[in-house]
Amino acid sequence: MFATTQATENLEAIVLDRDIMVEMEAMATLRAEALAQMSGLKLLMLWNLNFSGSLDFLSSELGYLHWDKYPFTCLPSSFQPDNLVELILPHSNITQLWKGTKVL
Amino acid sequence: MGIKTSTLPGDKVGMHSRVEELENLLNLDSDDDVRVVGIYGMGGIGKTTLANALYDSISNLFAGRCFIDDVNKSYKVDGPTEVQKQLLRQTLNEENLQIWNHPMGSNLIQTRLCQIKSLVVLDNVDKVEQLGKLAMTRECLGRGSRIIVVSRYDRILKEHGVDEVYKVQPLDYFDALQLFCRKAFKSDDIMSGYEGLTDDVLRYVGGHPLAIEVLGSSLYGREVSEWRSALERLKKNPRKDIMDVLRISFDGLDDSEKDIFLDIACFFDRKKEAWVKKILNFREFYPGIGLPVLIGKSLITCEYGFICMHDLLKELGKSIVREKSPKEPRKWSRLWDYKDVHNVISKSMVK
Numbered sequence: 001m002f003a004t005t006q007a008t009e010n011l012e013a014i015v016l017d018r019d020i021m022v023e024m025e026a027m028a029t030l031r032a033e034a035l036a037q038m039s040g041l042k043l044l045m046l047w048n049l050n051f052s053g054s055l056d057f058l059s060s061e062l063g064y065l066h067w068d069k070y071p072f073t074c075l076p077s078s079f080q081p082d083n084l085v086e087l088i089l090p091h092s093n094i095t096q097l098w099k100g101t102k103v104l
Numbered sequence: 105m106g107i108k109t110s111t112l113p114g115d116k117v118g119m120h121s122r123v124e125e126l127e128n129l130l131n132l133d134s135d136d137d138v139r140v141v142g143i144y145g146m147g148g149i150g151k152t153t154l155a156n157a158l159y160d161s162i163s164n165l166f167a168g169r170c171f172i173d174d175v176n177k178s179y180k181v182d183g184p185t186e187v188q189k190q191l192l193r194q195t196l197n198e199e200n201l202q203i204w205n206h207p208m209g210s211n212l213i214q215t216r217l218c219q220i221k222s223l224v225v226l227d228n229v230d231k232v233e234q235l236g237k238l239a240m241t242r243e244c245l246g247r248g249s250r251i252i253v254v255s256r257y258d259r260i261l262k263e264h265g266v267d268e269v270y271k272v273q274p275l276d277y278f279d280a281l282q283l284f285c286r287k288a289f290k291s292d293d294i295m296s297g298y299e300g301l302t303d304d305v306l307r308y309v310g311g312h313p314l315a316i317e318v319l320g321s322s323l324y325g326r327e328v329s330e331w332r333s334a335l336e337r338l339k340k341n342p343r344k345d346i347m348d349v350l351r352i353s354f355d356g357l358d359d360s361e362k363d364i365f366l367d368i369a370c371f372f373d374r375k376k377e378a379w380v381k382k383i384l385n386f387r388e389f390y391p392g393i394g395l396p397v398l399i400g401k402s403l404i405t406c407e408y409g410f411i412c413m414h415d416l417l418k419e420l421g422k423s424i425v426r427e428k429s430p431k432e433p434r435k436w437s438r439l440w441d442y443k444d445v446h447n448v449i450s451k452s453m454v455k
Contacts, residue, residue, distance in 0.1 A: 008448060013387075014439045015371040019181045034449040043387065049445070063386050085386045 012061075013043035018068070032071070042083070067092070074099055117286075117313070118150075118279035119157040122272070126158050129268045132165060135221070135248035142261030143254045145272030147416040148314030148346060154272060155227055155254050166249070168222030170194035176230035184237040185209050191240065195222050210239035221248040228415075229255045232263045274311025281306060283313060287320030287402065301331045308338035308349075314416060315349040321402040322353040350420050353401055363387070364394040368404060369421020370440040373413045380411050 029050045035041075036057035045066040055072055058065075060080035070092035077099050081087075129141050145151050152173070163169045170191055172178065178187045188209030193201050195217060203209045222245050229235060235253065242251065253261060261269050275283065282292060284306060289295045294302050305323075309315050323331055334352055341348040354365060364384055372380045377395075384391035395411075398404045405412045413421075422440075429435040433444040434451060 008434045010435050010437050011439065011448075012437050013367070013371070014445060016440065016442060016445065017371075020442070028446070030446065030449045043383065048442075064383060 008038045009040050011038050012040050014038075014041070015043060015045040016047050016049070018047040065089075070094060116153075116157065117283040118275045119154060122154050123158050123161050126154070126270055127162060129270055130162070130250050130252075132162065132250075138242040138245050138247070138249045138251070139268070140242060140251040140253065140264075140266040141268045141270060142258070142264075142266040143252060143270045143272060144256060144258045144261055146312075146346070147256060147419070148312060148414060149272045149274065150313045151254050151256075151272050152227055153313075155225055155252060158252070159223070159225055162250075163223050166221055166223040168195040168197070168217065168220040168224075168246075168249075170222065171225045172227060174228045175226050175234055176228045179230075179234050179237075184234075187234075187238060188213060191224065191238065192216065195220065195224065206237075213238070213240050214244050217244050218246055220246040222246060223250050223252075225252045225254070227254045229253055229260060230257075232260045235260075235264050275313055275316070276311060277306070280309075280311045280313075280316055284309075284316050284320045287317050288323045290324065297328065298331070301328065301335065304335055305331070305338065308335070308341070312346055312349075314414060315346050317402045318350050318353045318417075321400060322356050324400070346416070347420055347423070350417060351424075353403065354420065354424065357397070357401075360389045361394045361397050363389045364391060365398060365403060366421050366425055366438065368398075368411060368413050369418045370425060370438045372411055373418055374410055377406055377409050377411050 029052045031053040032051040032055040033053050035044075035055060039059050040061055041059040042061045043064045044062060045064070047068045050069075051071050056076050056078060058076050058079045060082055062079075062081070063083040063085045065084065065086070066088040068090050070089040073093055073095045075081075075094075075097055079098075126141065126143070131139060143151055143155060155171075159169075159171055171194070172187065172190050175187060178190065185203055185206045188206070189201070189203045192203065192209070192212055193199060201212075203212065217240075224240070224245070226235070226238075240251075242249075245251070253264065253266060255261060258269060258271070274280075281294075281302070284302065285292055285294055288302070289298070305319065306316075309319055319334070323334060337352050337355075338349065354362065357365060367384060367387065367389070368380070372383075381391045381395070384394070395404070395406070399406060403413070403417055425436050425438050426433075433439060434448045436444075439445050439448065
């Protein structure tokens, strides 16, 4: 099991530069569960990262989500996209946005 | 609301005499050899402005011309082959020249440039290897060619083995005064009633053009009392650290403007203005109001539709994001570096 050890609630934006060549250590696979700890995240733009594990939660503050190679087949079913303005998932494994129905 | 293209930072104040000094070091009358001259100095001192002014002044003397404006970034983004491509395309004036790999680039540089008297300016070189990988030795270039290497670090220039080194000095008092007046009063003269204050401010800022520009712009249209409080801040800065001077301007911004400044410093330098505006809008930072304010305060420029921020101001913004817990990126408001993202994500997971 994974447990929270350190909160990341100050974090409001992660934007990686797609143009920067990534060094080898950055190619290591990351656990997607960590993103669930970032409860205040508003802006998320990811490139060149490999994720594994599962994603059960994404901040409902999230307004702009750009995730290159989103590795999962759907968005977390708990995700409340109340503030979502743009959703861009190039090269993703998405088969359906949500499991079940969603009131938007 | 449109954003006006601003002039180059630092305008041209103090450039004329510096360009002349550099022309002497370059020994332009001699066509016998190839000379390499290095320009160095701290961030914000005006190296790029000077390199541009020099290029404008002398490039017509050369058959081949090349100005690579950010060698460090080009290496990081595109790698050595792309830098070689830029060098060859500009110098040979062949826009469509193709290079498929690094050996081919090195080969072309060693064979195609030797007949051409060229001027090559390499701005913002950060590591000596960047010069090595370019594979452009002075023997590759035609007689009378000149190479100018611009860097923050004089050791890079020495390691590379340049013929002459030019250190960009701070502005002297009169140039500093002129630049300051243009920014703080939008005039060439001190506004009456501000003589003593201007004198005091300049004494604390020194001749650092970026600091003069940023502080001067932030004082434009301000009351005497606001000048006094800026001066108080300067007096508490015994180390005369340029970052502390730039910080005064940041502290004078309102909350949304600060957020815009930090977003641009961390994420959006040299990105398209329309795209940046869209994201800042969604962030509810009011870019329609904030961006013109930051431009007016010389904290950003908008050139050819791209938002630009000086490296030193980016460093300021990133250090502000880090300052409360420099070693704990998980506590920051913004993450921009792959390494920090890895650090945060790895540490928030424990088996």
